[in-house]
Amino acid sequence: MGERSPRLFNLLNLARQNLFRSADAVFTGELGFSGTQVVALFALKGEEGCQLKDLGRLLQLKNSAVTGLVARMEENGLIVRGQSALDARAGTLHLSPRGGEVLAAALPLLDSLNEQLKQGFSEEELAVVARFLLHASRLRFTQDV
Numbered sequence: 001m002g003e004r005s006p007r008l009f010n011l012l013n014l015a016r017q018n019l020f021r022s023a024d025a026v027f028t029g030e031l032g033f034s035g036t037q038v039v040a041l042f043a044l045k046g047e048e049g050c051q052l053k054d055l056g057r058l059l060q061l062k063n064s065a066v067t068g069l070v071a072r073m074e075e076n077g078l079i080v081r082g083q084s085a086l087d088a089r090a091g092t093l094h095l096s097p098r099g100g101e102v103l104a105a106a107l108p109l110l111d112s113l114n115e116q117l118k119q120g121f122s123e124e125e126l127a128v129v130a131r132f133l134l135h136a137s138r139l140r141f142t143q144d145v
Helices: 008-031 035-046 052-059 063-075 097-118 123-138
Strands: 079-083 091-095
Touching: 008 035, 008 097, 035 052, 035 063, 035 091, 035 097, 052 063, 052 091, 063 079, 091 097
Parallel strands: none
Antiparallel strands: 079 091
16 A cells, blocks of 8 residues: 655645744744734735725735734734725725834844745755745635545
């Protein structure tokens, strides 16, 4: 009987949980803000002035979760709300000066996390891992197996 192939779905889930929990502890300990808030700052930097629904799509969060996240970030002084120039009914989200400072402080931490992830792997191996993760990020499962 052949060797059983790795359970990739389970391994990805375990890795995701461990990495997010560990990174959250680093960001909270060093910056005083959760990993989710830091990731949201990076998303807002790339989509300055986006609407709440856009941030939810970027972070892959449900509306209720992104509403709570944005409220906490606003309360923490990381973001400010604005009004859309195109639609007066639509609110926009912007990095505050403090949010920009936290984002700048997060960059070296993120670099360190990435370096730790890469330890023990060659550039060729990392290229395969990156290709696999990109594939997984785009994959939409079907029931036809």
